[in-house]
Amino acid sequence: MGNRGHTQYRTTRRTSNFSITLYIFLFFVLSMFVFFYYTKDIVEDEQKLVLTSEKKEEPEFDENEDNSVWEASKSHGLHPCIKPTAKYKAALGWNRYLTVKSNGGLNQMRTGIADMVAVAHVMNATLVIPQLDKRSFWQDSSTFSDIFDENHFIKALRGDLMIIKELPKEIESLPRARKHFTSWSGVGYYEEMTQLWKEHQVIHVAKSDSRLANNELPLDIQRLRCRALYSALRFSPPIERLGKKLVEQLRTRAKRYVALHLRYEKDMLSFTGCTYGLTDAEAEELRVMREKTNHWKIKVINSTEQRIGGFCPLTPKEVGLFLQALGYPPSTFIYIAAGEIYGGNTRLSELKSYFPNVVFKEMLATPELREFANHASQAAALDYLISVESDVFIPSHSGNMARAVEGHRRFLGHRKTITPDRKGLVEIFDQLEAGQLDGSSFSHLVRHLHKNRQGAPRKRAGAPPGVRGRARSRLEESFYQNPYPECICSSRE
Incomplete structure (x- = not known):
């Protein structure tokens, strides 16, 4: 009798413990369900809020707009190519210096400077940083370094020619050959101009715009013009x-x-x-x-x-x-x-x-x-x-x-x-x-x-x-x- 009662007590206690455990487990599962359910709503609300906020920051765009008015023409695989050919050689310069007075507005000066880079290369000269036009219609007193990144300009063209910020002091007082180079000239013209080096160490170019022809120039000279304008002549x-x-x-x-x-x-x-x-x-x-x-x-x-x-x-x-x-x-x-x-x-x-x-x-x-x-x-x-x-x-x-x-x-x-x-x-x-x-x-x-x-x-x-x-x-x-x-x-x- 005593043993059977004791056994029944242990069985009842095990059943009670099992029930408690089961209740705890079910309560935990229910709690997790409720938690994830409401968390999901909160996350979705927050995502909607973020998306709405982002949408408000986006510029207005008409879905019915004709996109063809914005689309560029196909480039057909074309890409920039400004590297020199295998035959290309850098100008040495030595004791020959080209000083330049750029004329006109910003873009007239920019393209003129690119031309002068190529001219200096053809004439095997060291280019002195050009002086900018201060007497044109715009009356702008800006210097080269005010508008352009001077150090970048010098470094970017280091493999093409020597560029210096100013003439060496021992050269400044020497007489200069002042030239108005003929507009739209070819390489042959500037090769003839190298005769000036026999009597002068410095050639001063009074105008820089349109000094080179558009066509019939060597490929390496054309690519040098592009390197100068699109890569070296960066704004300040x-x-x-x-x-x-x-x-x-x-x-x-x-x-x-x-x-x-x-x-x-x-x-x-x-x-x-x-x-x-x-x-x-x-x-x-x-x-x-x-x-x-x-x-x-x-x-x-x-x-x-x-x-x-x-x-x-x-x-x-x-x-x-x-x-x-x-x-x-x-x-x-x-x-x-x-x-x-x-x-x-x-x-x-x-x-x-x-x-x-x-x-x-x-x-x-x-x-x-x-x-x-x-x-x-x-x-x-x-x-x-x-x-x-x-x-x-x-x-x-x-x-x-x-x-x-x-x-x-x-x-x-x-x-x-x-x-x-x-x-x-x-x-x-x-x-x-x-x-x-x-x-x-x-x-x-x-x-x-x-x-x-x-x-x-x-x-x-x-x-x-x-x-x-x-x-x-x-x-x-x-x-x-x-x-x-x-x-x-x-x-x-």
Whole structure:
């Protein structure tokens, strides 16, 4: 009896312990289920919150937008190629020095400096860091190191030629051969110029722009020009930093943007003699300015003939019509890469009536721009950087910057660059204004006219048929506008 009771007690205790354990296990499982269930909701809510927050920070983007207006042409496997050939040899320089006075605005000086690098190599000379133009229209007192990364320029071209910051003191007082080298000259011309070394250790070049021909130069000289312009001639660190910052700010406002080089500035209109759309008072102001500018050879210009011939920059209103006809929506962000627009906000409003999202660099980073005040070339460098990085680049006139940016964008992979056919557009604009075209027909004509003017790969164009002599070299497409084929190769090369 006693043993059976004891056994029953142990069995009852084991059953009780098992039940307690089972209850604890079930409670644990239930707790874990509840925990994971509610944690899942919390995580999902947090993810939704993060996604919502990220979505708010993204620039607005219209899903119904025509993406073809942003797409660049196929590059067909083309890529930059600027390495020298196996036959290439660096210039020794020795005791021969080339000093240079660069002339013009920023991009005229940039391409001129690249030319001088090649000329120094051909003449087997040491290049002294060029002096920049301080007497041009822009009146910019900037030195080379204010605009460009001087040390990088010297190091990057170390395998090509010797570059020094200034003449050695023992050389400074020696007489120099002062030369105005002939424009668009070939290698043979500069090989003849080496005769100057027999009597002089220093040759001073008074002007640097367009000193080399566009075509028929040795491959290694052409590639040296590209190495100088696209690799060595980098902007100074402050300019590079601010340029990058401005691009980032644009990207936070818009997923994509158009850089418009709107050459509707007082000096450009006066130089070209274009007065279409201006008041009589404005036209007279430009005429007086042209007559007072000594180095502008043509003083009397027929404005109507200039416009019909396609020599005038597009007006802000014409640019608005042009972009609208190409298919860009009104929400498109447009960065104006230019100086002060002639006529100010009154004239600019003609563009804003079509595209209200128009911005200048001053609207993006005013405090940082203070150090660039009164330095037009440094400010132009910012416009250059932003234009090169844009999704689409459109120049309203074919000036030095327009050509330089187009060439750089071609070099970097044929980024979309639309060059307006101004002569063809004038005829279409006039037909639209006369009521001879409706909106649909106008858009069709504009798109057809620019089908093959959007930066697709092509070899550099020569001079127009029938042109001979020195004028032929002058009318050829600029090497720096399209460095293909010398500096842009196929994947097979």
